[in-house]
Amino acid sequence: MTREGILMIAKKQGRAVGVSSPKIKINTDGKFRKEVIRIISKISRIEEKYLGDEMLIREQLAIDSLMAIEIIATIEKKFGLKLDEEKIFILNTLGEFMEYVESRHRRRTRD
């Protein structure tokens, strides 16, 4: 089969065969949360629709520590927050990360 043939079949079948990120609808309530997801999407180059709360940061999203620190640096700069780098080694899912960032944001807003 030619290269074109393979591409044609894949197109007809609408593959996405074995897309590694399940489509999980994320709770995008709140401007802050939306903006953080947009930053994560831009740096990791993963479409926002695949950034579900249950996704494992390293194993499923393949976001390495370098991408993670770029995300943290951008959030810190944009929202004037102070985030702990060591959380990169502790937080496993995107939901855990969002919860941590939102808690820091709430604390700053309250203070």
Next chain:
Amino acid sequence: MASSSGLAQGEAAATGFGKKWIFMLKKKLLLISPRGSLMMANRSFSRFVKSSVPMSTYMRFWSGMSTALLILAALAEKKYDVRVVDENFSKVPYDEPWDLVGLTAVTQQANRAYQIARRFRDRNIPVAMGGVHASVMLEEAGKHVDFVFVGEAEETWKAFLKDFEKGRPQKIYRAQDYPDVSLTSSPLPRYDLINPETYKIVWVQTSRGCPHDCEFCAASRIYGRRYRRKHVSQVVEEIQYIHRHWKDAYIGFADDNMFVDRKYVLSLLEKIGRLNIRWFAQSDISVGADRSYLHHLHQGGCKFLFIGLESLSKKNLLGLNTNQWKMKTLPFYQSYVRNIQAEGIGVFGSFIVGFDHDTVSTFERIQKFILRNKLFGAQISLLTPFPGSRLYTRLVAEKKITCRNWDQYTGWNAVIRPDHLDQNQMESGIIRIYEEIYSQENRVKMLKHFKSLMKGRV
């Protein structure tokens, strides 16, 4: 030879001739990448890797599937029902009725490849083998398999399949006896045959050939130093195809040296920009000279570069390349690393220990360099004389090779005796570097450094 094709196992292609239909049953081809031992052949290293989260992540990350078998699969797909098995992740299906088995192996996989070959040949299933090891150890490989492939296999594999079909296959297929391999006519690798869940990275090759001819490198001796590349449109098509399987693919450009033709890479980035991919590549350090170029790479999705720094000793680098290229770049290592990382691209430095001028103090020197320059990552391996390399020829002559068990040729096992280090010093020395540079304390220091760089860029 077992003939096994049938509707139950194979695909059936229908061809119409007037009112008659002739069913051509595809034969079954199994392509295998044998299990590799990598760091695990060194028991101390194995224990360390299992106990270290960063090291386990590191090992897991680098376990991509090379495109070699996927290209062979594409070349055979017209007449064969092909399955590709990576034994690191799935079992070899010995009991299915295969018509032909193909193996590829680097040196540390060779013994395992021979074991697999024996199981199939015991059942009269013919086995072909190619790859770096078989290319240089063809007599050895020829004792274990039916057909041996020397060098790049695109043309020889096509010729073999025709001969095999006619029942007149040769024992050895040498690339030099066939037309030069043109990457511009290379088929789309069958990425659809591998499981997206298995790998963290997907390898894509845009070019072959590296001009530096390092003494320890077997690849440039076997596959040639001449630089050849695919059309930009071909690479774009491959990445688009990968994206249909992995929506969040992390692309690893498998080229020996990605930036030999920098304009080509820029035109590639221009075309793949809309695909929004994240990627890394292998390079030499000279890419660090041009901040503006590095800026384009980062904007185009480059996350880190794997760079062969090899040694920090001028004496070791002297003679490594015939043109002394590596030695000449040594004075720029720090400033180029700084330039690259300042643009938000991590440097994953590759170092080798075991040169004749290395001593016990070499380990500390490398460790300090990595920590002082806050390298994003590092690979420290032991000098290994892979068959086919100039290093192998020299060390055989100097009687410095201490082990000829290919299982140990992982790059993390000492198989030579340099002038000033013994086996234990080498193997334990590199573990100590890994323990130190991948300790949580030093990882956090590295991340703080990057955070400060990146905040300045936002």
